[in-house]
Amino acid sequence: MDAVAPFTDPDVTATGETRASVDFRGxxxxxxxxxTLCNLACARCYIESSPTNDRLVYLKLSDVERVLAEVEETGQPLTEIGITGGEPFMNPQIDAILAACLATGADVLVLTNAMTPMRHHCDALLAMQSDRLTLRVSLDHYDAALHEEERGPRSFQPAIDGLKWLSANGxxxxxxGRTLWNKDEAEMRAGYAALFAREGIAIDAADPEALVLFPEMDDATAVPEITTACWQILGKNPADLMCASQRMLVRRKGAKDASFAACTLLPYDPRFDSGSSLSGASRPxxxxxxWCAQFCVLGGGSCG
Structure with a gap:
């Protein structure tokens, strides 16, 4: 019998062991x-966002309202709504989507590069300012040259300016940040702390929620498959993984309806499509x- 390639069989690993799965707890x-449209085309963007990539088209307010209604009807334990992209502030309905999300009473997290698209929404952001609204800005490195190695020329200072505006307005x-330069975490946090102090940005670089340093994802590094035995070997609880309690709504180009992806990192992989309703999204x-292994289980990463 021919050997099975890693990460191909949904139930069994290449070594014949039972593949791990994660139950949905709500x-x-x-x-x-x-x-996926963005004003930048970063070198290692996991979702390949760019000014031309519209594989995921703009999510509509009606998509969001439909899902929020289903969340309420089914009694989901929703506490947080995250908005990502692409660059969310390029979506023409982002202000209305933000308002609808805040109206639920959940905490709202917006991932942005804080550049020109966000600055076009300053008045709307000020009007919606709330202690339940957090904006998390992508700043890959505290050194301008290394940040721009990933995000392109002239991308560092506009991001800093956007961060300063957000900070100054409370x-x-x-x-x-990213860890692709393989620097010690303490060194990275110290570098960001110096930058924040110099620029007057009110962020505590020692706080892992205020400065999130993401593990890397790449196709070149060999990673082991996760088996059912790994939970005990690694001392991991599957209920702590993102897919135990998180789903992402996407609108694929040409699709009739928006649908759920089981993982925020894998919106293009049909194996992780959960359909348009939460009933389908509740499957293990x-x-x-x-990336299940590299980012989540072994890397300890979480988008939230």
């Missing part, structure tokens, strides 16, 4: 992908992708 965090803010998630 929707605690709802992610909304605003669309918004709850956070920063998302098989950890049948290398």
């Amino acid at each position: 929707l605690e965090t709802l992610w909304l992908n605003s669309g 918004f709850d803010i956070a920063v998302a 998630t098989r950890l049948n992708h290398r």
Whole structure:
């Protein structure tokens, strides 16, 4: 019998062991992908956002309202709504979507690069400012040259300017950094702390929720598949993984309806499509992708 390639069989690993899966315990965090269009084309963007990538088209307010109604009808334990992209502030309905999300009473987290698209919405943001609204800004490195190695020329200072505006206006803010340069975490946090102090940005770089340093995802590094035995070996609880309590709503180009992805990191993989209703989205998630291992289980990453 031919050997099975890793991460192909939904039930069995390449070594013949039972693949791990994660049961859904209820929707605690709802992610909304605003669309994959972005003002930047980053070198290692996991979702390949760019000024031309519209594989995920703009999410509509009606999509969001439909899902929020289903969340209420089914009594989901929703506490947080995350909005990601692409760049969310390029979505023409983002202000209305934000308002609808805040009206639920849940905490709302918006992932943004804080550049020109966000600055076009300053008045709307000020009008919606709330202690339940947090904006997390992607700043890949505290050094401008390394940040721009990932995000492109002239991308650092506009992001800093956006962060300074958010900070000066009293918004709850956070920063998302990257670990692809393999520096010690303490060194990274110290570098960000110096930057925040120099620029007058009110973020505590020692707080892992205020400065999130994400593990990397790449296709070159060999990663093991996650089996049912791994939970005990690694001392991990599957209920702590994102797919136990989070789903992401996406609108794929050409699709009639918006649908749920079981994982925020895998919106293009049909194996992780959960259909347009929460009943389908409640199925267990098989950890049948290398990023399940690399980012979530072994890397300890979480988008929320």
